[in-house]
Amino acid sequence: MSRAGQQLAYALNEELGRRAIEGLSPHSLRAMRDAADSFVLSVAPSRSLPTSSVTSAHIVRWIEGMRAKSLAPSTLLVRYRYLSVLMRGLVAVGALPESPMKDLRAPRARAPIIEFPDDAALERLLNPLRYQDLNGARDLAIIWFLAAAGLRRAELIGMRHSADSSLSDLDLVGARARVLGKGRRERQIPLMAGMLSMLETYLELRTRSSHRRHSALWLGQRGPLTTSSVNAIVAARGRMAGITHLHPHALRHAWAHRMLSSGVGEGDVMVLGGWSNRAMLSRYGAYAASERAFAAVEARAAALEPWGRSVSTTTSAGRQRGGGGGGSQGISVTHVADRRVEGSDSSASAILPTRRRTGSVGA
Numbered sequence: 001m002s003r004a005g006q007q008l009a010y011a012l013n014e015e016l017g018r019r020a021i022e023g024l025s026p027h028s029l030r031a032m033r034d035a036a037d038s039f040v041l042s043v044a045p046s047r048s049l050p051t052s053s054v055t056s057a058h059i060v061r062w063i064e065g066m067r068a069k070s071l072a073p074s075t076l077l078v079r080y081r082y083l084s085v086l087m088r089g090l091v092a093v094g095a096l097p098e099s100p101m102k103d104l105r106a107p108r109a110r111a112p113i114i115e116f117p118d119d120a121a122l123e124r125l126l127n128p129l130r131y132q133d134l135n136g137a138r139d140l141a142i143i144w145f146l147a148a149a150g151l152r153r154a155e156l157i158g159m160r161h162s163a164d165s166s167l168s169d170l171d172l173v174g175a176r177a178r179v180l181g182k183g184r185r186e187r188q189i190p191l192m193a194g195m196l197s198m199l200e201t202y203l204e205l206r207t208r209s210s211h212r213r214h215s216a217l218w219l220g221q222r223g224p225l226t227t228s229s230v231n232a233i234v235a236a237r238g239r240m241a242g243i244t245h246l247h248p249h250a251l252r253h254a255w256a257h258r259m260l261s262s263g264v265g266e267g268d269v270m271v272l273g274g275w276s277n278r279a280m281l282s283r284y285g286a287y288a289a290s291e292r293a294f295a296a297v298e299a300r301a302a303a304l305e306p307w308g309r310s311v312s313t314t315t316s317a318g319r320q321r322g323g324g325g326g327g328s329q330g331i332s333v334t335h336v337a338d339r340r341v342e343g344s345d346s347s348a349s350a351i352l353p354t355r356r357r358t359g360s361v362g363a
Contacts, residue, residue, distance in 0.1 A: 006095055008044050011051040012036040015089045023184040025154065035079040036086055038066065051090060056100045063107060073109035080106050116253035117243055122147060124241040139233050141202040142218060146234070146248050149189045150255030150273050153227045153248045155179040159217040169217065172196065181274035189272060256281070
């Protein structure tokens with residue numbers, strides 16, 4: 001049977017197999033399979049539709065079916081993008097003459113508000129005095145890696161440790177670590193002084209673990225930590241610091257914001273964070289850009305007020321003419337140049353809008 005005559009379900013399954021061989025992450029493979037299965041169930045319940053018969057009308061019907069099930073817009077968009085990847089793959093191997101999605105636009109999904117702990121919350125979270133219990137050294141080191149290096153959960157639990165430096169992801173002498181990111185792309189991250197200190201403390205305690213011969217860096221009582229273990233650790237330590245609903249990825253957002261706000265170039269942040277394009281970094285950096293803009297205005301507020309002098313001059317002239325009496329000439333106008341806010345050196349800060357910080361999670 002030619003590739004063009006293959007049944008759709010079989011062809012999509014073959015394409016998923018090729019993606020697995022290429023090293024796509026388990027999470028991405030699961031999401032891609034969800035997209036493929038839901039599409040086949042929607043357009044070919046009997047699983048007998050030839051691949052070459054798939055048209056854009058099938059795609060539209062699939063999308064409408066997901067909307068009818070009240071699927072979240074973000075989930076719909078993710079499935080659409082993964083199915084698009086699979087369709088392009090089928091075109092590449094000759095199963096389709098062209099992608100049925102090439103002239104369609106992706107469903108819109110409102111970008112969620114990105115919330116992350118602010119500097120004050122991070123200071124509470126990273127206070128060593130909160131980590132005096134049995135697993136404190138490990139948990140503190142984990143949160144340092146997430147907050148100070150911006151690692152993803154999968155990257156964190158994938159780290160390896162060995163006495164053989166060639167097999168270990170840690171280079172304590174060179175103050176760097178190796179992580180395996182999305183698409184099995186390897187990168188180096190710097191280990192700052194605080195991270196090194198916490199890591200060395202944890203490694204000392206790790207030698208006493210019954211699982212110390214395991215290659216995984218992060219160990220629990222039952223062996224290597226899992227993604228759910230890391231979720232539980234971060235959430236619990238967050239609650240102890242007064243941060244509700246804290247999750248590992250929020251610390252990655254906080255890291256990206258801090259890097260960009262501190263003046264680290266976007267290209268460098270992309271390298272350190274393991275992004276292959278600027279799309280995700282733009283989402284992470286949007287809040288930082290807003291904060292930088294506010295800071296720039298506040299620093300130059302007095303010079304940026306085009307109305308300050310004219311209001312003052314006009315008001316003074318009005319008072320001289322009207323003598324402070326009734327009528328329109330007696331209207332009192334507050335001098336912008338004379339307004340002061342306690343603790344502020346800028347006269348304009350009294351009329352600038354108060355910043356609403358959306359970056360804080362919890363108290």
